[in-house]
Amino acid sequence: MSLLEFCRWLQYSAPLHTLRESPVFFPVVATIHLMGLALIGGSVLLVDLRLLGWGLQGQPAARIADDAERWLRRGLVVMVSTGILLFMCFATKYYYLTFFWVKMAALVAVVVFTRSVHRRVAMANEAEVSPFRRRFVALVSLFLWTTVAVGGRYIGFP
Amino acid sequence: MDLFRFFEWLGTTSWSVALHESRYVFLFVLMLHVLTVSVFVGTAVMIDLRLLGKAMTHVPVSQVVTRLVPWSQAGFFVMVVTGTLLFYAAPLTRYENVFFRLKMVALAMAVMNAWLFRRTAWRRVAEWDLDPVPPRRVRVAGALSLTLLATIITTGRMMAYSDYWFG
Numbered sequence: 001m002s003l004l005e006f007c008r009w010l011q012y013s014a015p016l017h018t019l020r021e022s023p024v025f026f027p028v029v030a031t032i033h034l035m036g037l038a039l040i041g042g043s044v045l046l047v048d049l050r051l052l053g054w055g056l057q058g059q060p061a062a063r064i065a066d067d068a069e070r071w072l073r074r075g076l077v078v079m080v081s082t083g084i085l086l087f088m089c090f091a092t093k094y095y096y097l098t099f100f101w102v103k104m105a106a107l108v109a110v111v112v113f114t115r116s117v118h119r120r121v122a123m124a125n126e127a128e129v130s131p132f133r134r135r136f137v138a139l140v141s142l143f144l145w146t147t148v149a150v151g152g153r154y155i156g157f158p
Numbered sequence: 159m160d161l162f163r164f165f166e167w168l169g170t171t172s173w174s175v176a177l178h179e180s181r182y183v184f185l186f187v188l189m190l191h192v193l194t195v196s197v198f199v200g201t202a203v204m205i206d207l208r209l210l211g212k213a214m215t216h217v218p219v220s221q222v223v224t225r226l227v228p229w230s231q232a233g234f235f236v237m238v239v240t241g242t243l244l245f246y247a248a249p250l251t252r253y254e255n256v257f258f259r260l261k262m263v264a265l266a267m268a269v270m271n272a273w274l275f276r277r278t279a280w281r282r283v284a285e286w287d288l289d290p291v292p293p294r295r296v297r298v299a300g301a302l303s304l305t306l307l308a309t310i311i312t313t314g315r316m317m318a319y320s321d322y323w324f325g
Contacts, residue, residue: 023323031315034195035308041196042204045229056225059217067214071207149196153189 007091016088026089033082039075043068044145047122051138065122094155103151110144165249177247184247191240198233199307201226209300211291218287255320261313268306275299
């Protein structure tokens with residue numbers, strides 16, 4: 001089964017057909033998806049603003065990053081689970097949208113980046129990381145998250 | 159002149175028509191409005207979670223508030239500017255939208271809640287600044303703020319479905 005065939009099978013399966021019939025299902029899930037955006041946005045900004053020197057400078061970056069990670073994980077759970085539901089409703093539409101694939105690629109990239117380079121820099125002893133490196137890592141993270149968000153917005157445009 | 163007539167007239171002004179009919183400028187403003195949720199609501203949520211004793215419990219509340227509020231305010235400013243433009247693009251449609259009206263009520267309540275917090279509990283922040291879980295009245299303010307922000311997001315999203323459901 002090709003990916004397109006899978007999307008078609010998913011979208012036109014009986015349960016998805018029933019969910020699409022409901023006038024409230026998609027709007028409600030989309031609303032929860034948007035609330036996830038706030039949660040992810042907040043926890044990402046907490047760390048990246050700190051690394052840029054514009055956030056909670058009175059606290060060690062490692063502490064802020066540790067705290068933010070819990071909320072980022074919760075935000076991601078909300079985002080991904082509602083995102084999968086939204087995708088399933090119109091799977092074939094998204095299959096053909098370039099922005100959807102750009103968003104997915106950026107999402108994978110930013111999750112990998114956050115769990116590796118980004119975390120290492122945020123958790124490191126601050127005396128051992130140059131300010132330039134800290135800022136650069138924060139900017140890459142913000143750029144990737146913005147790509148995910150913009151891609152997400154464009155998927156929904158008519 | 160009543161509001162209905164005023165918004166009807168506002169929608170006929172040339173800039174309103176131009177914004178309404180422009181494909182890319184309108185969508186760009188809409189995108190900014192939606193994505194700034196991550197800055198405005200995002201930082202506000204982190205402040206509220208601290209007020210509730212659910213995040214950054216080791217950081218003094220005053221530090222969280224003074225460092226994050228400027229970002230929340232900057233986000234709020236972008237929200238108001240882009241929101242005003244989206245309203246201006248179709249004044250009567252927005253005015254008649256029941257979810258728009260609910261959203262404005264929730265917004266006014268959220269602003270009032272923040273103002274009340276500033277005028278009351280915040281004045282005595284020194285007494286509970288280091289508490290991992292702040293006093294009850296502070297937690298109530300935080301919970302109220304979270305609820306109102308969720309309401310603003312929900313009613314904002316539902317504006318798009320008003321015609322579909324009730325039209």
